[in-house]
Amino acid sequence: MRNRFRPPPLGASRPTLLPGVSRRTLLHGAAGSAALLAAGGALAACGTKGAQQTEAGCVSEDLSGTEKTLAFSNWPQYLDVDEADESKRPTLDAFQTKSGIQVTYTEDINDNNEFFGKVQNQLAACQSTGRDIIVLTDWMAARVIRLGWVQKLDKAKLPNVEKNLLASLRGRSFDPNNEYALPWQSGLSGLAYNGSVTKEIRTVDELLTRPDLKGKVTALSEMRDTMGLLLQSNGHDPAKFTDAQFDDALAKLQKAVDSGQIRRFTGNDYAPDLAKGDVAACIGWSGDVIQLSAENDKIQFVAPDSGVMLFSDNMEVPNKATHKGNAEALIDYYYDPAVAAQVAAYVNYICPVEGAQAEMEKIDPELAANPLIFPDAALLAKAKVFMALTDAQERAYEGKFQQVIGA
Incomplete structure (x- = not known):
């Protein structure tokens, strides 16, 4: 989506916002034209034999029972960091301690189209990307779902998600049953x-x-x-x-x-x-x-x-990821309201977790009252998610x- 600018520690004055590269938009100018052409080529390839996958035709083995590891790819500065020691990520460190699952966390998604280019050959061929969780913006999340490139999540392993996912983020057109893509932040x-x-x-x-x-x-x-x-x-x-x-x-x-x-x-x-x-x-x-x-x-x-x-960056488990169970454990952990509030206090996006606002009041009452982090029902009632597009529509409208x- 767009570039994150790291806020200072709670209670400190915030720095002036600096310009950055958008992560929600196509590159523009000459580079943008190239990106658009590349995206069009990728879209055209989506219709070729071998690109589309099915659950039956691309079976993934889950080794979570014996391998307590997880590879998580996300956007830069999109997870809480200990300001005193930036090598520490408090909520992620707590998850590893609690679960015994060792997480390799990589900030290697800087642009949706660029990342698609990195992984499309493997996913089109039903091969592993080396990642168990990827985070993609709505429209790209919809594309990989449409291509059959991500695994269906087991709702029985996601009780926090089932209980706490905001009503406004349920039943989206590209994932009506909330079983392939779950919002990280909105x-x-x-x-x-x-x-x-x-x-x-x-x-x-x-x-x-x-x-x-x-x-x-x-x-x-x-x-x-x-x-x-x-x-x-x-x-x-x-x-x-x-x-x-x-x-x-x-x-x-x-x-x-x-x-x-x-x-x-x-x-x-x-x-x-x-x-x-x-x-x-x-x-x-x-x-x-x-x-x-x-x-x-x-x-x-x-x-x-x-x-x-209303837009979201969504957690998805790609085909051939071998730690789906571990991924589901992490996803559900971040739908605990207390954990979600810690992340929201750092990243300042809309928190997709019901109950996090009450937890935020314990951390920072001012942020808890901010309607751009915790929108009220009236604002959410006016919010729409853009229609999921077919490949042909995406090319034509873009x-x-x-x-x-x-x-």
Whole structure:
């Protein structure tokens, strides 16, 4: 998803947010065009013989009963760290002590498409990737499920998940029974503005048309976030829309580009510009705004009445992973509310675990009250997960979107 910026120890002042490479968006510019072409090639390959797998045709052996090990691949700075000794990861260390399972934790996922390129040949050929847990953003998680490249989880071994997974993250279109992908952390895409340089903004239409914002607006180069918000602003459901509805929303975006309203399309590198006031308002991610608002409380995240987009990075067990039982033990451990609160206190994303907010109050009451970490029912009711796309839809929609944003 997007790059994480490490917060300081609780109680300490937070540093100014620094620019980084987005992990939710396709690379843009010349590199972005190459990434898009590579993604298109990978998608085309998805339809070739041998790429698609089935549970019966690609059987995985679980050695968890005799091998107390686990290989876990995640995004950088996405797990709590002991600030006094950064070699220590308190919740992970506690899991290893409690379970006797030794975890090799690797921060080797920096971009969804890049990581897909690393593992696609092995998974397409029903071979091991050397990983027991991988963490992928919704749309990529949906792709590997569609390809049959991940193992079905045993719900009997996931009592904490069954009890504590947030209702808003159950029954998603790409995994309706919650048996292949479970959220590690989640976030919101909405509007943000810097009240030091502009008045409050409440709607997507304001962002795209208000004269005083002309040339001072950015939008995200991640198609699902920007187009999801525009679909909602037109009264359409981003979880279930038609080609015509997508085209209507895209026309609205094109008009804002042509008029000069939108300054540029960004990954999370909009954040420093928003902090400085060079960007007055934007489409942005909740995690960025939490950190920016700690330095300047006039920087605000806005959930438009038309709705916000909800995204997750999801834990999945790839085919041929030989420690599925150990992986399920770790996944369930992180759905313990007390453990989930420790992680949320560090990463500042939406915690997907019911009951973690009460535990967070014991750690940091201010964070426990933050609606961008623990959204209330009213906010979650306005949140949508972008529709799962077929390979053909993904190519078509991304192609149209890239043309409009000039990537």
